[in-house]
Structures are given as C-alpha cells and as structure tokens.
Amino acid sequence: MNIDKYTDTIKACRFCFMCRHLSGIGNVTFTxxxxxxxxxxxxxxxxxxxxxLTHPDLIKTMYRSDLSGVCRRNxxxxxxxxxxxxxxxxxxxxxxxxxxxxKQIAADLQNAPAWSVSGEGSMLYIADQYSIExxxxxxxxxxxxxxxxxxxxxxxxxxxxxxxxxxxxKVQAENFARVLTDAKADTVVxxxxxxxxxxxxxxxxxxIALSAKVMHSSEYLADIKVKALGSIYYLDSDFLRNYxxxxxxxxxxxxANGADxxxxxxxxxxxxxxxxxxxxxxxxxxxxxxxxxxxxxxxxDDPAKDVIAVSSPYTKVQLKKYTSLNVKTIEExxxxxx
Ligand code: SF4
Numbered sequence: 530m531n532i533d534k535y536t537d538t539i540k541a542c543r544f545c546f547m548c549r550h551l552s553g554i555g556n557v558t559f560t561x562x563x564x565x566x567x568x569x570x571x572x573x574x575x576x577x578x579x580x581x582l583t584h585p586d587l588i589k590t591m592y593r594s595d596l597s598g599v600c601r602r603n604x605x606x607x608x609x610x611x612x613x614x615x616x617x618x619x620x621x622x623x624x625x626x627x628x629x630x631x632k633q634i635a636a637d638l639q640n641a642p643a644w645s646v647s648g649e650g651s652m653l654y655i656a657d658q659y660s661i662e663x664x665x666x667x668x669x670x671x672x673x674x675x676x677x678x679x680x681x682x683x684x685x686x687x688x689x690x691x692x693x694x695x696x697x698x699k700v701q702a703e704n705f706a707r708v709l710t711d712a713k714a715d716t717v718v719x720x721x722x723x724x725x726x727x728x729x730x731x732x733x734x735x736x737i738a739l740s741a742k743v744m745h746s747s748e749y750l751a752d753i754k755v756k757a758l759g760s761i762y763y764l765d766s767d768f769l770r771n772y773x774x775x776x777x778x779x780x781x782x783x784x785a786n787g788a789d790x791x792x793x794x795x796x797x798x799x800x801x802x803x804x805x806x807x808x809x810x811x812x813x814x815x816x817x818x819x820x821x822x823x824x825x826x827x828x829x830d831d832p833a834k835d836v837i838a839v840s841s842p843y844t845k846v847q848l849k850k851y852t853s854l855n856v857k858t859i860e861e862x863x864x865x866x867x
Pocket of ligand 1 (some may be wrong): 541542543545546547548549565566600601603604605606607608609610
C-alpha cells in the first residue's frame with residue numbers, strides 16, 4: 530500500500546501536536562481531526578485494524594485536508610504529512626472505496642478538453658483556467674517581451690493526482706508532456722503554481738521527463754522594470770513556498786520594483802492561499818474554501834485599502850469570490866505599473 534512508505538511519518542505525527550496551530554482546515558472548523566496528529570493517529574489505527582481504512586469518517590477527513598504543506602515545512606524534522614494524505618487517497622482509490630462525490634469530480638477532470646497551442650516563439654505560456662479567470666494571463670501578455678506561444682484549455686493531471694487517481698493522472702500528464710514537447714518550446718512559463726509543481730515535482734515522481742526549462746511567471750519577469758510599487762502585502766503560494774523550497778522570485782520581483790512588502794497576519798508560517806494545495810476543495814466542500822477566505826480577510830490590517838499581491842491565480846479567484854479584499858496577481862500589479 531502507498532501509506533506503507535510513510536510509516537515514520539505516521540509514528541512521529543500520531544503523538545505530536547506541534548503544528549496543530551498551522552492546520553488550515555482545523556483553524557476554521559475547530560476540529561482536532563483536521564490536524565496531522567489526528568490524521569496520522571487514525572491511519573495508524575487503520576494499519577492495525579484494516580477494516581477501518583475505508584471508514585466513511587476517515588475518508589471524509591482525508592479528503593478535506595487543505596494540503597498546504599505548512600505543517601511539513603515548519604516541522605523540525607519535515608515529516609511528510611502531505612505525502613501521507615496523498616498516499617492514503619491513492620490507496621482508497623486503488624481499493625475502489627472513494628465516495629461518489631470524489632468519483633464525479635474525477636470523471637469531470639478526465640473529461641477536460643484537449644490543449645490547443647497558438648502563437649509563435651521559443652517560450653510557451655500555459656494559460657489555464659485560473660490564470661485566465663484571475664487576469665494573470667492577460668497581464669502577463671502585456672509584460673512579456675517578444676512573441677510567445679500559448680497553451681489553453683486542457684488539464685495537466687494534477688487534479689486527478691491529488692484525488693488519488695494516480696494511473697489516470699499519469700495518462701493526462703503524459704498527454705500534457707506531449708503537448709509541451711510538440712510545441713518545441715525551450716522555456717515553459719506558468720502563472721499557476723499548481724502546474725509549476727506538477728512539472729517540477731509530480732512529473733519526476735511519475736517518471737516523466739521534460740527538456741524545456743520550467744519557470745513561474747515571476748521568474749520569467751525577474752528583470753522587468755516598472756514604475757515604483759508602493760506598500761503591498763504579499764500572500765505566498767503554498768506550492769511555491771512549501772512544496773518548492775521557498776521559491777524566491779515572487780517577492781524578489783516585487784521588491785526589485787520598489788514594493789514595500791508589509792507583514793500580513795499574525796505569523797509568517799500559516800497558509801493564506803484558500804487551500805491552493807488541495808486544488809479541488811471547492812468542488813468537495815465549497816463552504817470550507819469560503820471559511821478559509823474569510824479567515825484571511827479577518828487578518829487584513831485595512832481590508833478596504835490594503836493592496837494584496839498573490840502568486841497563485843487560484844487564491845485570487847477564491848478571495849475575490851468570498852471577500853472584498855483588494856487582491857491582484859503579481860502579473861496584474863506589474864502590468865498596472867508599466
Ligand atoms: S508534521 Fe511534524 S510537527 Fe506536525 S504533527 Fe507531524 S511530527 Fe509533529
């Protein structure tokens with residue numbers, strides 16, 4: 530079973546409460562079950578009594594994790610509580626025990642349309658649904674120098690991967706890899722950190738190689754010069770910070786253009802992404818995403834006036850949906866100051 534690879538994490542987390550204050554879902558639902566400790570305790574119990582592995586309460590708890598990775602990041606031993614949750618989901622799918630609502634989300638993801646590629650150039654920009662809806666893709670087009678190709682419309686496999694559909698995710702990822710290879714780009718640029726993580730880490734886990742250089746738009750735009758930016762609160766991406774070793778480019782490009790980066794919230798450890806790592810939590814339980822958005826809104830110094838920058842188009846879309854925060858993607862902030 531996939532969870533067998535996480536025996537050390539299960540044994541370490543089941544008696545540890547050190548990161549409970551960083552459990553995003555636990556912080557908005559006040560439920561102990563939504564912490565790495567209790568998730569690990571429940572899975573440890575299921576390793577002794579295998580019939581409990583498919584208990585509906587356990588399945589529901591494991592599918593509502595926000596997968597932010599902040600507990601793993603801030604754990605002194607970096608125990609992989611995210612990997613354990615994903616492994617459990619894969620075991621549940623392998624056992625055919627996933628609930629109907631998960632099957633339906635997976636079926637919808639598998640019915641994603643094909644990618645279409647247009648334009649000319651050696652750089653390929655991935656304009657996924659969130660990058661378009663947030664305005665990041667349009668702003669990136671204003672900022673990018675020279676012509677480039679754009680890929681639109683398809684799925685990369687990350688959604689199926691986080692739901693535990695590993696075989697189906699790999700099929701979709703291989704198709705995505707073919708699209709990227711056929712585009713003959715030497716650089717692939719994404720605004721959506723979930724796709725960045727897919728290309729950087731999940732592809733490797735699946736054994737898929739890509740010859741093109743992959744970067745987030747903030748890295749591609751690292752040398753851009755715009756009019757001096759003022760005070761900005763920056764909400765980091767879970768995928769860029771917690772899954773990709775504190776990826777520095779979003780903050781760097783803002784600072785290099787004169788942004789006075791203000792401290793947001795009460796600490797620099799929590800996730801303020803609305804469950805970016807879970808990708809499809811809004812389809813599993815939209816009320817949880819709304820609670821996470823309002824939790825962020827409550828921590829703004831001056832919600833009506835603060836300028837909030839995000840490197841995740843997903844986070845902007847969710848915050849705009851549920852709050853009145855003045856939130857923009859990094860691409861929009863830079864394009865507005867051209
Ligand atoms: S991830 Fe680390 S800090 Fe959190 S419960 Fe596990 S061992 Fe403790």
